[in-house]
Amino acid sequence: MKNRKKQQRLSIGLLTSVLVLIVALIGIFAVKMVESRQNANRVDLTPTATPAPAASSKPAADTSSKPAEDVSSAKVPTPVPTETPASSSAVAETETPTPVPTEPPADVKIICIDPGHETTQITDPEPMAPGSQEMKPGVTSGTEGVASGKTEYQVNLEVSLLLRDLLESRGYQVVMTRTVNDVRLSNIDRAKIATEANADLFIRIHCNGLENPDINGVLCYGPTEANPYLSQEVIAGSRRLCQLLRDNQSAVTGQKALDNLFEDNMTGINWATMPVSIVEMGFMTNAQEDLFMASAEGQQAIATGLANSF
16 A cells, blocks of 8 residues: 555656656747747848949040041041131040039130121231231131021121120120121231220130031130240130130030130131130031021020130
C-alpha cells in the first residue's frame, strides 16, 4: 500500500516536471517568434553611401565656337553684308542663346542708331579707314525682300525708329543718323554723326542677303582683335556689343543665332570712335524671315531684343 502511494507521488511529480518543461519550451518558442517578427519589421537607419552614377558613354557636347569654313569649300555660302567687305567667313549656326541680363552699363547714356542705306546709293569713293589708301563706295544700295518686296533701307529705318522709341522710354538719349529714306549720307558721314554726338555706342541696323534662299538667322559684324584703326578699348567693346545684340535679338524673336563675323574693311566700323556693331537682323533672301522682318510684330520683337542689350 505504501509502495503504491509512493509510486503515485513519483508519477505525479514526473508529470508535473514534464508539464513545467513543456510550458518553458512553449515560452521560449513564443519569445523567439516575437523577436523574429520584430527583426523582420525593423528599418535599418544606418546611412549608406549613395553610389556614383555610371559614366555616360555619350561624348560631351563641344561648346566651342565653330570655325569658319574656307569660302572655296564651304557648303554654306558666305553671307554678304550690305556694306560689303573684301572677304568674310561662311555662316555657322550656333546654339540658341539664353537671354542676356538687361541691366545697361552705368556709363551708357547716348546711343547712336544708324539705319543702313538710303534711297540712292553713293558711288563716290571714300577712304575705308582714317589714313587708308583703300577706297570704297560711299553707300551701297542694299538688298530687298524676295517675298515682301520691301527694300532693305525701308525695313532698316522702320526697326530703327521702334528701337529709338524703346530706348528713349528707358531713359537713354538717342541720336539718329537719319529718320527718312531720301538722304545723302556716306558711311563716313554716319560714323561722324555718332562721334559729333559724343555717343557711347554706335548701332548700325542692316538686313542680310544671300543667293541661297534657305539661309536664315541673325548675326553681327564687328572689328577683329587686331584692327589697326581702333583702340583696344573700342575693339573689346565692339565685340562684346556684337554678342549682346545678336543674343538678345535671338532670345526674343526665336531666330537662329549665327556666328558673328569680324572684319577690318568696313568703313562705318573703322571710322567709329566708340564701340560699334553692324546688326544683320535676318535674311531678306529667305522668304519666311523676310516676311517676319517686314511685319509689325516681327519688327517690334526685333527692336525689343536689341533694346534689351543695353
